[in-house]
Amino acid sequence: xxxxxxxxxxxxxxxxxxxxxxxxxxxxxxxxxxxxxxxxxxxxxxxxxxxxxxxxxxxxxxxxxxxxxxxxxxxxxxxxxxxxxxxxxxxxxxxxxxxxxxxxxxxxxxxxxxxxxxxxxxxxxxxxxxxxxxxxxxxxxxxxxxxxxxxxxxxxxxxxxxxxxxxxxxxxxxxxxxxxxxxxxxxxxxxxxxxxxxxxxxxxxxxxxxxxxxxxxxxxxxxxxxxxxxxxxxxxxxxxxxxxxxxxxxxxxxxxxxxxxxxxxxxxxxxxxxxxxxxxxxxxxxxxxxxxxxxxxxxxxxxxxxxxxxxxxxxxxxxxxxxxxxxxxxxxxxxxxxxxxxxxxxxxxxxxxxxxxx
Amino acid sequence: xxxxxxxxxxxxxxxxxxxxxxxxxxxxxxxxxxxxxxxxxxxxxxxxxxxxxxxxxxxxxxxxxxxxxxxxxxxxxxxxxxxxxxxxxxxxxxxxxxxxxxxxxxxxxxxxxxxxxxxxxxxxxxxxxxxxxxxxxxxxxxxxxxxxxxxxxxxxxxxxxxxxxxxxxxxxxxxxxxxxxxxxxxxxxxxxxxxxxxxxxxxxxxxxxxxxxxxxxxxxxxxxxxxxxxxxxxxxxxxxxxxxxxxxxxxxxxxxxxxxxxxxxxxxxxxxxxxxxxxxxxxxxxxxxxxxxxxxxxxxxxxxxxxxxxxxxxxxxxxxxxxxxxxxxxxxxxxxxxxxxxxxxxxxxxxx
Numbered sequence: 001x002x003x004x005x006x007x008x009x010x011x012x013x014x015x016x017x018x019x020x021x022x023x024x025x026x027x028x029x030x031x032x033x034x035x036x037x038x039x040x041x042x043x044x045x046x047x048x049x050x051x052x053x054x055x056x057x058x059x060x061x062x063x064x065x066x067x068x069x070x071x072x073x074x075x076x077x078x079x080x081x082x083x084x085x086x087x088x089x090x091x092x093x094x095x096x097x098x099x100x101x102x103x104x105x106x107x108x109x110x111x112x113x114x115x116x117x118x119x120x121x122x123x124x125x126x127x128x129x130x131x132x133x134x135x136x137x138x139x140x141x142x143x144x145x146x147x148x149x150x151x152x153x154x155x156x157x158x159x160x161x162x163x164x165x166x167x168x169x170x171x172x173x174x175x176x177x178x179x180x181x182x183x184x185x186x187x188x189x190x191x192x193x194x195x196x197x198x199x200x201x202x203x204x205x206x207x208x209x210x211x212x213x214x215x216x217x218x219x220x221x222x223x224x225x226x227x228x229x230x231x232x233x234x235x236x237x238x239x240x241x242x243x244x245x246x247x248x249x250x251x252x253x254x255x256x257x258x259x260x261x262x263x264x265x266x267x268x269x270x271x272x273x274x275x276x277x278x279x280x281x282x283x284x285x286x287x288x289x290x291x292x293x294x295x296x297x298x299x300x301x302x303x304x305x306x307x308x309x310x311x312x313x314x315x316x317x318x319x320x321x322x323x324x325x326x327x328x329x330x331x332x333x334x335x336x337x338x339x340x341x342x343x344x345x346x347x348x349x350x351x352x353x354x355x356x357x358x
Numbered sequence: 359x360x361x362x363x364x365x366x367x368x369x370x371x372x373x374x375x376x377x378x379x380x381x382x383x384x385x386x387x388x389x390x391x392x393x394x395x396x397x398x399x400x401x402x403x404x405x406x407x408x409x410x411x412x413x414x415x416x417x418x419x420x421x422x423x424x425x426x427x428x429x430x431x432x433x434x435x436x437x438x439x440x441x442x443x444x445x446x447x448x449x450x451x452x453x454x455x456x457x458x459x460x461x462x463x464x465x466x467x468x469x470x471x472x473x474x475x476x477x478x479x480x481x482x483x484x485x486x487x488x489x490x491x492x493x494x495x496x497x498x499x500x501x502x503x504x505x506x507x508x509x510x511x512x513x514x515x516x517x518x519x520x521x522x523x524x525x526x527x528x529x530x531x532x533x534x535x536x537x538x539x540x541x542x543x544x545x546x547x548x549x550x551x552x553x554x555x556x557x558x559x560x561x562x563x564x565x566x567x568x569x570x571x572x573x574x575x576x577x578x579x580x581x582x583x584x585x586x587x588x589x590x591x592x593x594x595x596x597x598x599x600x601x602x603x604x605x606x607x608x609x610x611x612x613x614x615x616x617x618x619x620x621x622x623x624x625x626x627x628x629x630x631x632x633x634x635x636x637x638x639x640x641x642x643x644x645x646x647x648x649x650x651x652x653x654x655x656x657x658x659x660x661x662x663x664x665x666x667x668x669x670x671x672x673x674x675x676x677x678x679x680x681x682x683x684x685x686x687x688x689x690x691x692x693x694x695x696x697x698x699x700x701x702x703x704x705x706x707x708x709x710x
Contacts, residue, residue, distance in 0.1 A: 082424060121456030130455045137423050138455050142443055148412055149447075152420015152428070155381070186413040193408070342453045343492055345460030345515040 020248035020255075027304045033243055034299060035313045036073075037066035037292050040095030042317035043104050046325065047094075047111050047126055048274060048282045055325070056111040059278040061127050062092030064271035065205060067243040067291040069095025071250050072203075076100065077168050078134050082160045085168040086135045086153035088146040090175060091127040092205065093139065100134060108324040114331040115338075122334040135168070144181035147172050147202065151190045154198035161199065161261055169199040169257045176267075177210025179224050191263035192231040199261045201253055205240065207272035212280060225267040233263050240270035241291040359531040360538055360545060362522060365501035366397040366466070367549060368535060369508035370429060372566045374403050377512045381421055383407050384414055384431030390556045394433055395468060395527045399551045400561030411437050415444040415465065419451070422463040422517075429512065432467040434475075435483040435521060442486070448517045449492025464511045464518050469497065470643055471692050472525030472592060477680035479524070480688065482644035484590075484620050487519055488653070494518045494573050495620040499594035501531035503618055506571030513570060523591040536567025576624035577616045578631070584610025585637035585668075585705050588628050588654060590617040593641050593693070600698045609706040620650060625657065632658060636667030637705050643692040646674040668708035673701045 023029045044063040051059045062069060073096040077085045089096060094107055106118045110129070113122040119129045119138075130138035137149065150172035160167040178184065191198040204224050208215050221227065228235035234256060238249035246268055253266045271288040275281060299305040360368065373379035382398055388406040392399025407414055411432055418430035432438045438445075445465075452460040471480035487495045494516055498504040504522060511518035530542075539545045548562040580598050582605075587597045594616045601612035613631050617623055632638045638658055640651035651672040658670045675681075675692045682688060 086424065088420075117456075119456075120454055123456060124454055128454075130459060132458055137420075138451060138459050140447055140454075142447060145416060145444060145447060148416020148444065149420040149423065151413065152417040152422070152426075153424040154420070155417060156421055156424035156426050159380075183412060183416070186408075186410050186416070189408050189410065190413050190417070342455075342457035342460075344494075345452050345457070345462075 020251040021244040024244040024247065030299055030304055031309070033070055034292070034295055034305065034310075035316075036070045036099045037095075037243070037295065038310070038313040039317040039320070040066045040069055040098050041292055042314060042321055043094055043098060043107060044274070046318070046321040047107065048278065050108070050111050050325070051278045051282065056113070056126060058125050059111070059282055060091045060125065060276070061094050061274075064207070064273035064288060064291065065092055065240065066095050067295065068205060068240045068246050068250070068268050068270055069093065070099040071243065071247040072096050072171070072173075073099030075247075075250055075254055076171060079168075080133050080135055082157050083166045083168055084135050086137060086150070086157070086170040088137050088150040088153070088170065088172040089129075089139050090146060090173055090178075091125070091139055091141065092175070093129070093173065094127055097129055097131075097136070103324070104320050105324040105327060108321070108328050109331065112328050112331070113333060114328060115334040116328075116331050144174055144178040144183040147174060147183045147187035150200060151187060151198065154191065154200040158196065158198050158261070167199065169201060169254065171201045171203065173203045173205065175210070176204055176206035176208065176215055176219070176224060177213070179204055179227075180210075180218065188227060188231045188233060188265075192233050197262045199257050200263045201257045202263065202265045204265070204267045205270045206267055207270050209272060209276070211276045223267055225265050228265040233265055235265040235267070237267040237269065240268040241289045241294055243291065243295050359533065359542060360501050360535055361528050361530045362498070362501045362504045363393075363395045363397045363527045364545065364549060365505040365531065365535055366508055366522065367399060367401065368538070368564070368566050369505045369512075370398065370401055371561070371563050372509060372568070373427075373429065373512040374401060376568070377509070378427045379403060379429055379512060380426040381405065381428045382431070383417070383428070385409050385433050387431050390551075392551055393431065396550070397466070397522075397527070398431065400549060400559070411441050412444060415441040415448070418463045418465065419444065419448050419461060422461040423459065427462060427512065429464040429466060432465065434479050434481070434524070435467040435469040436478045436481040438467055438483060445490050445493065449490045451492075452516070453492060460515050461517050462515045464508075464520055466508075466520040466522065468524040468527060469521040470523045470525060470591060471681050471688060472523070474683065474685070474688070475524065475681070476683040480681035482642070482675065483521060484642060485644040485648060485650045487521070488620055488650045490519075492517065494622065495521070496573060496618060497521045497523070497591045497620060498618060499523070499526065499591055499616050500533070502533050502535055503571060503577070503616075505535045506569050507573070507618065509568065510570035510573050514573060518573070521591075525592045536569045537564050538566070539564055571618065574619045574622045574624055576618055576627040578613060578627065579616050580612065580614040582611030582613035582635070584635060585612045585639065585702065586615065586628075586631040586635045587612055587639045587641055587702065588615045588617060588651075589641040590620065591642070593643065596695050596698055597641055600695060600702055603699065604702055604706060609703065612702060612706070623654075628654065629661065632662050633665065636662075636665055637708070638670045639701055639705050640670070640672045641674070641693065641698060643675045645677045646672065647677045649674045667710040668705055671701055671705060673697060
């Protein structure tokens with residue numbers, strides 16, 4: 001089958017100050033950044049392999065988005081409560097969490113749906129993380145609903161700011177196809193209500209497809225970010241395959257939201273290296289730009305890494321993945337007797353089921 | 359006596375003052391209107407939203423996740439249908455996160471027919487709501503119950519759907535709320551916004567009492583040993599009227615149970631009454647196919663089959679697409695007192 005290419009990326013609004021890209025002038029930072037990107041890639045590749053070997057039912061993730069994911073993970077203000085950033089992510093966000101400091105083990109546990117899965121106890125697909133200590137709100141399979149839920153945490157932070165309290169910002173991430181849902185329009189309307197503008201960074205990772213349907217067949221807008229203009233929301237687009245560029249754009253956007261307490265829409269063009277999910281095979285897609293290859297070549301050219309360094313990065317990441325998979329190998333699925341646990345938060349209210357009255 | 363809208367308003371005020379309610383919001387919920395049924399007039403944390411039900415429910419979820427205490431309103435339950443996937447998300451947040459992300463939030467919405475509301479102000483939502491696991495669902499029949507159930511909903515650590523019967527919102531109660539001034543006029547002057555310019559108006563709130571009604575607890579509103587009617591909302595009063603009338607005819611005493619909570623429903627109360635009478639009628643106005651009453655019928659058959667003295671019955675709304683405006687159409691769509699009387703008479707007189 002001939003792949004239908006997505007429309008060409010048009011960086012009409014491309015932004016990202018040189019000042020913000022400053023960290024990439026540091027050799028150690030650049031090397032560490034590449035190492036994190038490799039770690040994110042390896043995790044996805046191993047998760048895909050787990051599905052193929054029967055150690056999981058379904059894979060979905062974000063290989064190809066590592067430049068963006070690593071940048072966001074390093075830039076967010078991580079913590080619990082209104083003083084820190086809230087994250088409303090979608091199911092291509094494993095790399096964000098890794099660069100925030102999460103090990104690979106919990107992802108492997110969720111892939112194998114074992115009871116030790118800290119995100120859902122074996123109840124949900126891989127890439128559906130949730131972590132209270134980091135304000136990571138539960139990732140759901142429903143498309144674009146996170147843009148509505150984000151309005152709530154952003155409103156709570158808006159109020160905290162009004163009270164003069166330290167407040168983080170709300171960051172919401174979704175794909176390009178999801179912006180066709182009305183929920184995206186809701187986020188634009190609600191975040192820009194006059195006098196009550198919300199401290200909310202809306203990020204659209206544009207990989208050019210909705211599952212298998214090219215965006216060019218369904219979307220007539222030049223850039224998704226253009227939609228912000230009607231609401232007087234600041235917006236920009238950037239190339240997600242160049243770490244320094246996406247870092248700079250994200251950094252500027254986050255600074256804007258933090259300082260001004262207003263919404264911002266950032267559209268990031270990313271690659272999708274293994275298709276939508278295991279439902280479409282999960283195989284490597286030819287002709288997509290790989291942000292790791294690009295960055296690796298750049299660092300090799302500058303002499304900041306050598307061939308052996310990259311090999312070592314991959315070996316280290318694979319070692320972490322192998323150890324995680326080994327750990328999980330003997331772990332069990334949750335017991336069926338726990339199926340009603342946590343239907344409600346207080347006590348076990350099991351009314352309505354014969355023999356289980358309260 | 360306070361009407362149901364005033365009772366809800368007083369409960370919300372109590373919630374703001376004592377129970378940590380941070381946001382009461384929805385379309386026309388804030389000033390100047392204070393809700394189309396006036397349930398939110400004068401409240402300190404009430405605010406108006408865009409005309410966007412999905413935005414309202416999504417914001418409520420986000421506020422709850424951020425540790426706030428939201429009470430969101432959908433103006434009529436007729437307009438809640440486009441939020442069902444969000445209600446599903448709210449209902450499964452605690453379960454899916456293995457207990458890590460419970461949501462303490464309230465969604466209130468007027469439900470049912472009886473106000474000549476035409477196709478889109480006459481819907482019921484109780485049957486569909488009962489298909490939303492993870493939610494507690496309450497539906498009061500009196501102002502006192504509305505007050506108590508709203509306090510309980512606010513205090514609950516789970517999502518609670520509070521449905522108020524549209525036709526009862528402006529009906530006065532028969533008992534005083536805890537803390538309610540005895541003089542009805544005085545209450546009105548204190549908490550009802552004036553007609554016209556409300557720019558400077560502020561409510562003067564009475565010191566209300568803390569009287570939550572336990573979610574999941576039915577109330578027997580009429581004792582009886584011959585038959586049982588299980589109902590809720592505006593049908594409680596109609597059922598009682600019919601029961602009184604047929605008892606006066608000498609057909610026997612009917613026990614009327616006001617369920618008050620649709621989930622988790624009080625099966626113990628229902629079951630105990632059926633065990634006593636052996637005759638039961640489930641009564642509500644939602645459409646009859648996969649009606650919540652059908653579930654109760656199923657349990658009745660499974661658990662009381664050998665001791666029933668008459669076939670159990672369900673009287674519900676017709677499976678009609680929507681309810682028409684002309685009174686004969688509405689009357690033909692949802693149970694009327696004459697229908698209840700016909701069913702109860704048959705139930706009471708059926709030979710075993």
